[in-house]
Each structure stands twice: as C-alpha cells, then as structure tokens.
Amino acid sequence: IFYSYPSMKTPVAPPARFSLLPDSVRSKSVEVGRPIVLQCELSDPTAQVFWYKDGTKLQQQSGLSTQSDGIKRTLIVQSAEFCHSGMYSCKTKGDAVQFNVDVKGDSKLYVGPQN
Numbered sequence: 001i002f003y004s005y006p007s008m009k010t011p012v013a014p015p016a017r018f019s020l021l022p023d024s025v026r027s028k029s030v031e032v033g034r035p036i037v038l039q040c041e042l043s044d045p046t047a048q049v050f051w052y053k054d055g056t057k058l059q060q061q062s063g064l065s066t067q068s069d070g071i072k073r074t075l076i077v078q079s080a081e082f083c084h085s086g087m088y089s090c091k092t093k094g095d096a097v098q099f100n101v102d103v104k105g106d107s108k109l110y111v112g113p114q115n
Helices: none
Strands: 027-031 036-041 049-054 063-070 071-077 086-093 095-104
Touching: 027 086, 036 063, 036 095, 071 086
Parallel strands: 027 095
Antiparallel strands: 036 071, 049 086, 063 071, 086 095
C-alpha cells in the first residue's frame, strides 16, 4: 500500500517591493559640486538592489557610494558634475524605482577633466 502526501512546499517570501515615492523626491535638481543623494525604501530589508544610470549598471568607483540601512537604500554621488545628469534606477528582483537627476550650474565656472 502506498500513501500519497501533499508535497511539502517551502513558503516563498513575496518579492521585495519599493515604497511609492512622490515625483518631488524622484526628480532632483542639483548644483554642480553639490552631493546627489538618492534614497528609496524596500519592503524586505534583506533584498539586494543594484543601481543603474541611463540603463547601465553602476560600479563602485571613487566619488560614488551606496548604503544599505534596514529597508533604506541610498546612492550618493559626492560631487555632482554635468555628466551625472540622467535617469537613475534602483532595481531589485521584480521591481524598480526611477529618479531623474538634472545637474545645473554655470558651465563657465566648471572645469572638467582634462584629456
């Protein structure tokens, strides 16, 4: 005699979701030389996120840092330059939040990297 038992499935946690942010938080205007701080919140404090700029995954580099504190995820650009303007995304499996960053300032005062 064989007995059939319903398969025991491990409960799966729901996918992490970002908290809704008002447009005023997702659209930033920053002066050249000032820090850019983008912050979002997730439903799952253990969820892994990746940051993107204009669709390209951001890598750790000088002047750029990411922080994870509980449900908060933060991207910090230490000193804004015109090249930092664009669309930023914080993505986790199954969800994303976008930020529009516009760097403003007097281009005559800004001296970019020399080649």
